[in-house]
Amino acid sequence: MEFSELIKESIGTLALNKMRTGLATLGIVIGIGSVIALVSLGQASQRAVQDQIQSLGSNLITITPGAQTSQGVKQAAGSNTSLTYDDAKAIIASADITEVTNVSPELASRAQATAGRNNTNTQIVGATPAYSVVHKVDIAWGVFISQRDLDALDKVAVLGPQVVTDLFGESSNPIGQDMRISGQSFRIIGITVSKGGTGFQNQDDIIYIPLTTAQKVVFGENYLSSISIEAKSENTITQAENQIGYLLLSRHHLNSPDQADFSMFSQNDILNTASSITGTFTALLSGIAAISLIVGGIGIMNIMLVTVTERTREIGLRKALGAKKKTIITQFLIESTILTATGGFLGMVIGILSSWIITHFISLPFTISAGSIGLAILVSGGIGILFGWYPASKAANLQPIEALRYE
Amino acid sequence: MIKVENLSKIYKNDSVETVALHSVSFEVTAGEFLAIMGPSGSGKSTLMHIIGALDTPTSGKYFLDNIDISKLEDDQLAEIRNKKIGFVFQAFNLLPRVTALQNVMLPMAYGGLTKPKRLKKAKEFLEMVGLKDRIDYSSNQLSGGQQQRVAIARALTMNPKILLADEPTGNLASSQAVEIMDIFSKLNNLGHTIVMITHEPDIAHFAKRVITLRDGKIESDIKNGQNIAASYVPKIK
Numbered sequence: 195m196e197f198s199e200l201i202k203e204s205i206g207t208l209a210l211n212k213m214r215t216g217l218a219t220l221g222i223v224i225g226i227g228s229v230i231a232l233v234s235l236g237q238a239s240q241r242a243v244q245d246q247i248q249s250l251g252s253n254l255i256t257i258t259p260g261a262q263t264s265q266g267v268k269q270a271a272g273s274n275t276s277l278t279y280d281d282a283k284a285i286i287a288s289a290d291i292t293e294v295t296n297v298s299p300e301l302a303s304r305a306q307a308t309a310g311r312n313n314t315n316t317q318i319v320g321a322t323p324a325y326s327v328v329h330k331v332d333i334a335w336g337v338f339i340s341q342r343d344l345d346a347l348d349k350v351a352v353l354g355p356q357v358v359t360d361l362f363g364e365s366s367n368p369i370g371q372d373m374r375i376s377g378q379s380f381r382i383i384g385i386t387v388s389k390g391g392t393g394f395q396n397q398d399d400i401i402y403i404p405l406t407t408a409q410k411v412v413f414g415e416n417y418l419s420s421i422s423i424e425a426k427s428e429n430t431i432t433q434a435e436n437q438i439g440y441l442l443l444s445r446h447h448l449n450s451p452d453q454a455d456f457s458m459f460s461q462n463d464i465l466n467t468a469s470s471i472t473g474t475f476t477a478l479l480s481g482i483a484a485i486s487l488i489v490g491g492i493g494i495m496n497i498m499l500v501t502v503t504e505r506t507r508e509i510g511l512r513k514a515l516g517a518k519k520k521t522i523i524t525q526f527l528i529e530s531t532i533l534t535a536t537g538g539f540l541g542m543v544i545g546i547l548s549s550w551i552i553t554h555f556i557s558l559p560f561t562i563s564a565g566s567i568g569l570a571i572l573v574s575g576g577i578g579i580l581f582g583w584y585p586a587s588k589a590a591n592l593q594p595i596e597a598l599r600y601e
Numbered sequence: 602m603i604k605v606e607n608l609s610k611i612y613k614n615d616s617v618e619t620v621a622l623h624s625v626s627f628e629v630t631a632g633e634f635l636a637i638m639g640p641s642g643s644g645k646s647t648l649m650h651i652i653g654a655l656d657t658p659t660s661g662k663y664f665l666d667n668i669d670i671s672k673l674e675d676d677q678l679a680e681i682r683n684k685k686i687g688f689v690f691q692a693f694n695l696l697p698r699v700t701a702l703q704n705v706m707l708p709m710a711y712g713g714l715t716k717p718k719r720l721k722k723a724k725e726f727l728e729m730v731g732l733k734d735r736i737d738y739s740s741n742q743l744s745g746g747q748q749q750r751v752a753i754a755r756a757l758t759m760n761p762k763i764l765l766a767d768e769p770t771g772n773l774a775s776s777q778a779v780e781i782m783d784i785f786s787k788l789n790n791l792g793h794t795i796v797m798i799t800h801e802p803d804i805a806h807f808a809k810r811v812i813t814l815r816d817g818k819i820e821s822d823i824k825n826g827q828n829i830a831a832s833y834v835p836k837i838k
Contacts, residue, residue, distance in 0.1 A: 593656050
């Protein structure tokens with residue numbers, strides 16, 4: 195029999211036995227579809243974690259007061275009053291510090307904010323214009339705090355969308371209105387774009403006021419709760435950290451880093467933590483992929499073994515009528531290739547579709563990797579073809595009478 | 602046409618040896634209609650499978666059309682089965698869910714005939730066995746007798762040297778059995794060589810020669826007798 199005719203014969207056989215064909219295809223569809231969907235979901239969660247870390251600001255270095263180990267007595271981090279606005283200004287002004295682009299001195303504390311009858315207890319951040327750059331805060335309406343506000347100790351406030359909702363109601367625009375923070379009257383000059391509340395803290399539930407106003411008018415403090423610094427690039431974070439560290443040590447008259455009355459952590463540290471998290475994720479993913487590949491593979495193997503072994507008598511008959519081994523094996527190979535190709539394609543479509551739907555509904559970024567599709571199709575397809583071929587070849591090698599007698 | 606010399610077949614199962622055929626020798630000339638009889642376990646099925654190249658002997662020689670079949674490879678045997686032997690089985694052995702026409706065309710496909718030729722011949726033979734109006738019926742839509750007639754048409758398509766029938770009426774009602782045997786008789790009159798296995802004396806009656814096997818050996822070989830079936834008297838050990 196010619197090859198083209200064998201293909202026709204195989205398609206004919208598959209079409210005649212719809213139940214058997216359907217079951218075998220279903221097995222392959224589920225095997226391949228589940229691997230693709232699971233791996234894609236895992237990668238989506240991995241991406242979500244990375245994206246959230248990135249959204250905190252890139253190339254970020256954060257300096258907080260209070261050494262992690264103070265001589266003998268350990269105080270809570272941040273409770274120290276060692277960081278000042280002048281430290282931040284010195285970092286900006288220093289000629290030795292070359293790897294820093296933006297410096298944002300900050301004083302954050304919680305306070306009561308009121309507007310009309312509504313009030314809320316929220317995070318008040320004393321900020322400079324650099325804050326919006328370093329922390330990637332975008333303004334939806336109005337403006338952010340300006341240098342002039344800072345110089346004049348203006349009582350102006352920029353609100354996060356959550357604060358607007360709490361004080362003025364959903365989707366209102368209170369720009370130009372007055373509100374009170376710790377009893378002081380502030381004019382609202384801007385509203386930030388929502389960043390989502392899923393980060394390490396809710397970045398939408400914040401009120402920004404000029405740093406100078408925060409220090410002198412609201413909290414009556416002279417120190418900073420942190421300085422956030424943007425390094426020139428990811429690669430120079432360590433260098434920037436060293437430059438800043440030496441400057442602050444000398445400004446605070448300290449001799450060695452052991453005595454530092456401030457601590458620094460960078461995006462690198464977070465990224466390192468994140469990469470250990472994503473490492474765990476990757477291991478989890480590989481586990482899931484391996485299990486689904488095994489489960490899918492066994493499913494495919496079983497259905498192929500059963501459907502082909504069931505046809506041992508047919509193989510015996512075909513041999514009795516003059517079919518050669520090669521002809522029979524070729525026919526079964528074509529059949530299982532058609533089955534796995536169809537099932538593989540359907541499984542791929544269903545896997546991609548279902549992971550798209552799931553990521554859409556639980557708002558994860560939709561990711562699909564060619565690698566996982568390739569692996570799923572290669573392994574499942576390979577198993578499908580192997581276990582379509584193996585029992586057929588075994589049956590074709592029997593004496594025709596043994597195959598005919600097979601029960 | 603067929604020459605069998607000292608043919609033996611021993612089945613080995615674990616350590617138990619079963620002798621199915623014990624040095625059997627006989628010849629069949631062209632145009633004969635031979636029935637092989639014998640009680641179950643006499644080795645008649647084994648003999649038939651060896652003659653049909655479906656099985657290989659343990660020792661001895663088997664010539665079909667002057668070719669020593671006992672020495673051939675698997676694929677060569679497939680070709681012999683395709684070109685020189687036509688099978689009719691007790692259980693019909695048609696491909697299920699496939700039409701009568703496609704069943705009859707199958708051996709010709711393995712024999713490498715072109716499609717138009719296959720179609721023409723298949724229709725011819727189906728007409729010959731009286732199934733002209735059933736060619737598009739699938740095998741499960743046909744009665745037992747009709748299925749066996751499809752099987753006979755299928756056996757004839759490659760113009761085989763011998764027609765082998767293994768209990769061809771074993772699964773049929775007696776009226777249908779007679780119809781099938783009439784077809785075999787007609788084919789024999791047309792010059793076909795037929796070897797048939799049966800344990801029914803009535804059916805053996807249609808043959809012109811009867812070989813009776815017992816315990817793997819030829820017990821009797823009767824030719825041209827009018828009452829050959831009467832010579833078969835079941836013996837109980």
